Amino acid sequence: MPHSPSKSGVVLLPGTTPTPEHERVVQQALAVRIAALLGTRFVQDDERHATAGQALYYLPATTLIDPAACGQRYGIQSIDDFFGGLVSQPFMATKAISHPRVPGGSCPAGWSDAFAEQAGDALLDGYTVFSLADARQAAALLLKDAPLRLKPVRATAGRGQTIIRDSQELELVLAHLDEDEIKVWGLVLEQNLTEVRTYSVGQVQIAGLVASYHGTQQLTEDHRGELVYGGSQLVVVRGGYDRLLALELDDDTRLAVTQARRYEQAAWAALPGFIASRRNYDVARGLDHQGQVRSGVLEQSWRVGGASSAEVLALQAFAADPALDCVQASTHEVFDNSPIPADATLFYQGDDSELGRLSKYARICDYEHP
Incomplete structure (x- = not known):
């Protein structure tokens, strides 16, 4: 199989805020597997001093910002250097790019009206704003x-979202928001859909191997009774989106893949400095207020994410068997003591200080043609 430039090791790159325990454990397990794909080793934090001056591969906890700084500090120049994404401005790393600004609205440096224009009907109706006004x-x-x-654009797993019915409800929510944060990161106001099904579409590349996938997400109840991300069921092919679209797909799935691809093409064209070896898109399909079906990309994930354990297992399967072209892979996040299936790869199990009892695992199997 093709190889990327030789690396002396794979290291975790933490974000500006502490990584939750369950995410750190999963990222370390992924780093070990990525190191195997690259033919190198995982470097523990206490070994980093011995790698000074060496070419390393990074697994960042968040989307990286500022290409010049990342190139100078870490040597990150291309998708062969890290698992995730790199953008030039903070808001580009969030769902803020998924909508145009209001007419005449304020925007930060680097904002591109061309993105929403090029993404077109891959987006739902809505606006991104950078001020309370x-x-x-x-x-x-x-x-x-x-x-x-x-x-809120930096919230994950569906947390922090609010349905607004009138101006009074809006003011109650705005009163608790930090305008300085909105000025930098943005805030999304979007048409509300009901009976929503969320599709996952994405692509990953490590060590010259490319895999693309489609799938759906599941919700589950956390220990507070809140519905949050519970995992993904994916169909993963070796190669690009063309290989994915060559499968026998139903119309809804084909539209989701097509919209995600258009969204990604708009990002390549309109966001200067953008590179990413891991790209994932949430595409929602649901009913608007008139009962009409709507479909559009909610947001992107250009960083290690909930589906990454399945992504990496699929890449390992493709690396092990050059004749293998398609697999089914799934991720699972369970907030109880349910037994782990015998064929599962466990990535985390424990009592997280924030979320309580939690298990995270992934499974992979042969693809069953519809």
Whole structure:
């Protein structure tokens, strides 16, 4: 199989805030497997001093920001140097790019109106704002038709979102938001869909191996009774999106893949400095206020994510068997004491200080043609 440039080791690269215990454990397990794909070793934190000046491969906890700084400090120049994504401005790492700004609205350096124009109908109706005044303007436009969904752009797993029905409810929520954070990262106001099914579409590349996939997400209840991400069921092919679209797909799935691909093409074209070896897109399909079916990309994940354990297991399977072209892979996040299946690869199990009892595992099997 093709190889990327030789690396002396794989290391974890923490973000600016502490990584939760369960995520850190999963990332370390992924780093060990990525090191095997690269033909190198995983470097523990206490060994980093011995790697000074060596070419390393990085697994960042978050999307990296500032290509010049990352190139100078870590030697990250291309997708062969890390698992994740690199953007030039903070808001580009979030769902903020998934909507246009309100007419005449404020925006940070690096904002591109061309992104939403090129993504077109791959996006749902909505606006991204960078001030509370613009949030009120966006809400006034959206609330003419139906309730809206307000989404903090740095929240994950569906947390922190609020359904807004009128201006009074909007003001109650805005009163608790940090305008300085909104100025940097943005805030999304989006049409609210019901009976939503979320598709996962993505692509990963490590050591010259490329894999693309489609699938669906499941929700589960955490220990607070809140519905959060519970895992993904994926079909993974060797190669690019063309290989994925060559499968026998139902119309809904084919549209989700096509929309994710268009969203990604808009990112390559409109976001200067953007590179990513791991790209994942959440595509929602649901009903609008008139009962009409709508489909669009909610957000991107250009960093290690919930589906990454399945992604890496699939890449390992392709590396082990050059004749293998397609597999089924799944990830599972379980907030109880359910037994782990015998064929599962366990990535984390324990009592997390924030989330409580949690198990994370992945499974892989032969692809069954529909």
